[in-house]
Amino acid sequence: MRRRAVKSVMSTLVLAAAALFNVTPANAAGRVSKWNGTLQNLQSAYNGEANAQARYVAFAARADQEGYGTVASLFRALARAEEIHATNYADLIRKMGYKPVAAVRAPLVRTTWENLARVATPLQNWAFYDLLPDYIRQAREDRNSEAIQVFEEAGAADEAHLVLLNATLKNLDSLKGSKGRAYYVCTICGYIADHPPAGPCPVCKNPDAKYELVT
Numbered sequence: 376m377r378r379r380a381v382k383s384v385m386s387t388l389v390l391a392a393a394a395l396f397n398v399t400p401a402n403a404a405g406r407v408s409k410w411n412g413t414l415q416n417l418q419s420a421y422n423g424e425a426n427a428q429a430r431y432v433a434f435a436a437r438a439d440q441e442g443y444g445t446v447a448s449l450f451r452a453l454a455r456a457e458e459i460h461a462t463n464y465a466d467l468i469r470k471m472g473y474k475p476v477a478a479v480r481a482p483l484v485r486t487t488w489e490n491l492a493r494v495a496t497p498l499q500n501w502a503f504y505d506l507l508p509d510y511i512r513q514a515r516e517d518r519n520s521e522a523i524q525v526f527e528e529a530g531a532a533d534e535a536h537l538v539l540l541n542a543t544l545k546n547l548d549s550l551k552g553s554k555g556r557a558y559y560v561c562t563i564c565g566y567i568a569d570h571p572p573a574g575p576c577p578v579c580k581n582p583d584a585k586y587e588l589v590t
C-alpha cells in the first residue's frame with residue numbers, strides 16, 4: 376500500500392517535472408520534439424503499411440505455390456496499394472521535418488485460405504477497423520489537413536480492398552488452378568479496381584488519377 380503510494384507520488388513528480396521543463400517524448404527517429412500526436416500516428420501508420428506490404432508479398436508467393444494465380448494477383452495489387460499508402464505517410468512525415476521509420480518483421484504465412492480469411496476480416500485489419508478513426512480524430516484536433524486527407528483516403532481504399540478480399544474468399548474453391556489476372560491500382564490513394572476504371576478515382580476523386588496495372 377505504502378509502496379504504491381510512493382510510486383504514485385513519484386509518477387506525479389515525473390509528470391510535473393516533464394511539464395515544467397517541457398520534456399517531451401522522442402519520436403521514432405530518435406529526435407526530441409514537441410509532442411505531436413499526429414506525427415506519432417503517421418509513424419505508426421507508416422510502420423503498419425510497410426508491414427502490410429511485406430505480408431501481401433509473402434501471401435502472393437504462397438498463393439502462387441498453391442496454384443491460386445488470381446489470388447496471387449490480388450495480393451500483389453494489395454502489396455502495391457499498401458506501398459502507396461506507406462509512401463504517402465512517409466512523404467508527410469518528411470514534410471513535417473522527420474524521418475519515417477519502420478520495423479518490418481517477417482510475416483506469418485499460413486495457407487492461402489487462412490491468409491485470405493485473416494485479412495478479409497475487418498477486426499483483423501489494423502488500419503481499417505481499429506486505429507484509423509482515432510488517427511483521423513487526432514489529425515482534426517491538430518488541424519493537420521494533409522494528414523486528415525491521407526488517413527481518410529487510406530481508410531476508404533482499405534474498405535474497398537475488403538470488398539475484393541471477401542469476394543475472392545467466397546469464390547476461393549473456383550479459383551484453384553486459376554491464372555493471374557489484371558488489377559488496376561490508383562497511384563494516388565491505393566484504390567484497387569478489378570476492371571479498367573473510367574473517370575476520376577472513386578476514392579481520391581482525382582481527375583488525374585493514374586492506374587498501375589498489376590497482374
Ligand SMILES: [Zn+2]
Nearest residue numbers: 561564576579
Ligand atoms: Zn485514387
